[in-house]
Amino acid sequence: MQYLTKDTIVEVNKRGDMPSLAFQYNHNGTNMSLYGSVDGGTYVLIETFSASTIKEISFVPYLALSSLTDATRTSAEITANTSANNGQGMIDHA
Numbered sequence: 001m002q003y004l005t006k007d008t009i010v011e012v013n014k015r016g017d018m019p020s021l022a023f024q025y026n027h028n029g030t031n032m033s034l035y036g037s038v039d040g041g042t043y044v045l046i047e048t049f050s051a052s053t054i055k056e057i058s059f060v061p062y063l064a065l066s067s068l069t070d071a072t073r074t075s076a077e078i079t080a081n082t083s084a085n086n087g088q089g090m091i092d093h094a
Contacts, residue, residue: 009037024055065087
């Protein structure tokens with residue numbers, strides 16, 4: 001199990017051999033967005049969560065959980081975000 005903290009980029013598939021993963025989002029009163037990237041520089045919105053959920057998603061090498069909701073963001077924009085939102089995301093490399 002690996003935790004995604006807000007506005008931090010996580011390199012989840014360093015070996016590049018895992019086709020999918022389980023993702024759980026605990027809402028905690030905060031809407032948050034899951035972003036993915038194949039190059040670690042440009043992040044594309046996968047989904048915005050307004051409730052607790054568990055999903056299986058296709059594996060990308062990099063993930064970020066953010067309060068941002070734009071269709072795309074750079075890694076610098078994600079890590080510079082200073083919102084107080086605090087939903088919690090977890091991934092499992094099952």
